[in-house]
Amino acid sequence: MTCPKCGPADGILDIGYDFDRVRTAWKAKPSAARPLNHWRYEELLPLAPAAVRHDWPVGWTPVLDASRLAKHLGLRQILLKDEGRNPTASFKDRASSVGVAHALQVGAKTIACASTGNAASSLAGHAALAGLPAFIFVPATAPEPKVAQLQVFGATVFAVKASYDAAYDLCSKACGEFGWYNRNCAINPVLVEGKKTAGLEVAEQSANFGGIPDWVAVSVGDGCTIAGIWKGLKQMRELGVIDRLPRLLAAQAEHVKPIDYALQHGKLPPISEGKTIADSIDVHVPRNWRKAVNAIREADGVVVTASDDAILDAMRLAGRHGMFAEPAAAASLAAVISAIGSKTIKPTDRVLVMITGSGLKDTKNAIRAGGQPIGVEASIEAVAAQVEKLNAKRL
Numbered sequence: 001m002t003c004p005k006c007g008p009a010d011g012i013l014d015i016g017y018d019f020d021r022v023r024t025a026w027k028a029k030p031s032a033a034r035p036l037n038h039w040r041y042e043e044l045l046p047l048a049p050a051a052v053r054h055d056w057p058v059g060w061t062p063v064l065d066a067s068r069l070a071k072h073l074g075l076r077q078i079l080l081k082d083e084g085r086n087p088t089a090s091f092k093d094r095a096s097s098v099g100v101a102h103a104l105q106v107g108a109k110t111i112a113c114a115s116t117g118n119a120a121s122s123l124a125g126h127a128a129l130a131g132l133p134a135f136i137f138v139p140a141t142a143p144e145p146k147v148a149q150l151q152v153f154g155a156t157v158f159a160v161k162a163s164y165d166a167a168y169d170l171c172s173k174a175c176g177e178f179g180w181y182n183r184n185c186a187i188n189p190v191l192v193e194g195k196k197t198a199g200l201e202v203a204e205q206s207a208n209f210g211g212i213p214d215w216v217a218v219s220v221g222d223g224c225t226i227a228g229i230w231k232g233l234k235q236m237r238e239l240g241v242i243d244r245l246p247r248l249l250a251a252q253a254e255h256v257k258p259i260d261y262a263l264q265h266g267k268l269p270p271i272s273e274g275k276t277i278a279d280s281i282d283v284h285v286p287r288n289w290r291k292a293v294n295a296i297r298e299a300d301g302v303v304v305t306a307s308d309d310a311i312l313d314a315m316r317l318a319g320r321h322g323m324f325a326e327p328a329a330a331a332s333l334a335a336v337i338s339a340i341g342s343k344t345i346k347p348t349d350r351v352l353v354m355i356t357g358s359g360l361k362d363t364k365n366a367i368r369a370g371g372q373p374i375g376v377e378a379s380i381e382a383v384a385a386q387v388e389k390l391n392a393k394r395l
């Protein structure tokens, strides 16, 4: 999984393809004959044909053209790709499905990962589909809905009394010790290929919305997601599906922004004490920072940070336009709003925002963003009194 020359700290491998063969296979099977899920890209996945699991549909998530939101933000177009509609309600299913299929292909008997929560619940779900035992390391602070998914899917869960970064190291050690298949994207290049399918889809789906957008915005933790999306977009250009590439907007949290530092300094910063409510990107030691930085550089991209308050505002705003996003997913919208303010994004630009996880993944922060309902007695008079109050407020 890692380069024998550079060592595990720096040398994460990348999977290459014989593109002549891919091109022939891609052209041989028309789009309409392909399933409307991420297995439609089977020639661009590192799996044997018999290992592809058409019975586990993932991806081909809807893209919503949020025209009211675009008007509100003063943008030509804003597209929201709803990754919350994946089987376990986050983007991570793209990677887990491919990882578990690969684990079966190589005859693994157990699979493990460390995660802030979504990779874990997604791995647990796919391991359950495969009937494969899963060992999962999450920080003890992971949001309860994500932990609930893990428990119901029947994974063995270690709630590590430390940060995600420490849980990651512990998982790597355990995989070495017990011979478990390591599903961590940051070390296993097979997983990034799964994440890549989001970029492949953006290339195909954007044809329905005026062509490839000027910007693709995505929040960044370990950096595998943004690197994967970029790889997918580039492969679609190589296949001739698109003729140009978008710029990337990498969203990070105001106080957890190691990728921002790495982009400027070419190395990771000392670990900070910073925190964010966006648990999925609360990553201080991004394991795939080189791939992320390379992608952002190649894409003439930018890193934009979002404060917790801006993230809660963005959750509310997305909700008012029909999109329920978890904090890390809303962080990308918050970053877009900030980039419009700083004129990095121009009013004439078309922007696609990856909504990487559902709001149901973190109900505590959803309630913080949305507020509490109005308690009433079960009488029409009680409702009338409240309606009167609301009308008075509006005046």
Ligand SMILES: *Cc1c(COP(=O)(O)O)cnc(C)c1O
Residues within 6 Å of the ligand: 090, 091, 092, 118, 119, 185, 219, 220, 221, 222, 223, 224, 225, 226, 280, 281, 326, 328, 329, 356, 357
């Ligand atoms: C994992 C995750 C991210 C970030 O992906 P990385 O590969 O860690 O950069 C963003 N949003 C959500 C909801 C996630 O679960």
